[in-house]
Amino acid sequence: MKHLPNAVFIAATLALPASALAQTAWDMPTPYAEGNFHEQNIATFVADVNEKAGEAVAITLHPNQSLIKHPDIKNSVRDGIVPIGEVLVSRLENENAIYGADAVPFLATSYEDAKRLYDAQKPMMEKALAKEGLKLLFSVPWPPQGLYTKDEVNSVADLSGKTFRAYNKSTEEIAKGAGMVPTQIEVSDIPTAFSTGRVEAMMTSPSTGVDSKAWDFLSNYYTLNAWLPRNMVIVNQAAFDALPAEAQTAITEAAAAADTRGWEASEEETKNATQTLKDNGINVVEPSDELNSGFKEIGKTMTEAWKANAGAEGEELLKAYGQ
Numbered sequence: 001m002k003h004l005p006n007a008v009f010i011a012a013t014l015a016l017p018a019s020a021l022a023q024t025a026w027d028m029p030t031p032y033a034e035g036n037f038h039e040q041n042i043a044t045f046v047a048d049v050n051e052k053a054g055e056a057v058a059i060t061l062h063p064n065q066s067l068i069k070h071p072d073i074k075n076s077v078r079d080g081i082v083p084i085g086e087v088l089v090s091r092l093e094n095e096n097a098i099y100g101a102d103a104v105p106f107l108a109t110s111y112e113d114a115k116r117l118y119d120a121q122k123p124m125m126e127k128a129l130a131k132e133g134l135k136l137l138f139s140v141p142w143p144p145q146g147l148y149t150k151d152e153v154n155s156v157a158d159l160s161g162k163t164f165r166a167y168n169k170s171t172e173e174i175a176k177g178a179g180m181v182p183t184q185i186e187v188s189d190i191p192t193a194f195s196t197g198r199v200e201a202m203m204t205s206p207s208t209g210v211d212s213k214a215w216d217f218l219s220n221y222y223t224l225n226a227w228l229p230r231n232m233v234i235v236n237q238a239a240f241d242a243l244p245a246e247a248q249t250a251i252t253e254a255a256a257a258a259d260t261r262g263w264e265a266s267e268e269e270t271k272n273a274t275q276t277l278k279d280n281g282i283n284v285v286e287p288s289d290e291l292n293s294g295f296k297e298i299g300k301t302m303t304e305a306w307k308a309n310a311g312a313e314g315e316e317l318l319k320a321y322g323q
Contacts, residue, residue, distance in 0.1 A: 024243065026059045030086040031070035032187060036211055037269045038140060038231050038262070039063045042086060045138075045233070045258040053250035057243055059084065070186060074234065078132045083239035089125070089139065089230045090168040097310035098124045101317055102141070103170035104306050105226045106299035108321075111267055114141050114228040120320035124313060125232075135240055137255035139232040140262030143205040143270035144225035147287070147295075150200055150218045156294030165193065165202035170227075170302065174203060177298035191217060206273035215280040222287040223274070224295060228266075233258070 028046065032039050039061075046059045062068075068076050073085040074092060093100030101121045102108065108117040118139060126136050153159060160179035166172045167185065175182035180201065185193045187208060193199045194217035209221060233255065240248060278284050287295075307314050 024057045026057055026083045028059050028084045029062045029068040029073050029082055031065055033064045037265050041258055041262040041265055045254050048254035049251055053247035056247035077234055077236050078134055080236055084235045086231055086233050089232050093169045096128045103227055103229045104303050106296050109225045117321050120317050133237045134234045135237045137233045137235055138259035139230045141228040141230045141266050143207055144228050145203050145205055146224045147222040148202045148214055148218050149220045154288045155290040162200040165199045173302050206277055207269050210273045210276045215282050220283045221277055224287050
């Protein structure tokens, strides 16, 4: 009789459909809150995969750094701790300069330019990711980056000495170029950082301004349209290869749809989020010629520095982009 439980378990297991036995559970960490348009796009991607490949793989989404903190997501996917995740591409610039191309100020300032830049950057990103056993699924831009401040700003000189929220190498260099003090702050910590005086200015998208309720702690948003940084969704190549062919196809097809949908959503988000800032009392203004030209000079310096750092591959990328 002592063997009966095992016999019952084996019989019950054999009675299960083959799909139930074969299903692989994937956890997917992402950095941003559920209401963010990137996360809404990814939620649709996950739903598409689960619908089309649910017998083989089921993805559970973990937004807002709830499973893994943003700085650790890429390495966690690489190391197989999780099989799939989302990261801001330019966070990886210290590993490879190619990842920073979309965050070079004033290199690409429109969606059309950003798409051309991505077309030039994508094969180089795929090559760099492949060296770490990673596969690029899709990459979607944030709305154009603008300047948020507590006080009115008419020139770069007005920013000198202020603390500035940095989140990657490019924003650190912008801060230094403008005489500001860069301070590393994650998106989730923006309200507290401003409210406690840790930072006095930041350069980010209207989306992040809305997500962080910028009207609670600052007054001005200058539409510099400085660059359009992108997020990307990556998968562990070995985990992907371990799936049946039908599941792989479901993932790549859902990713292609997410890429197209995400770019369209980003453009719509730019309009909607900018209006939301206005509706909540943020002073949304075109930058003065002096402020614009000052940042463009910083952008030129940073472009040259990026080219020097990226070497021959950077030259090739800029040539493909049309610079």
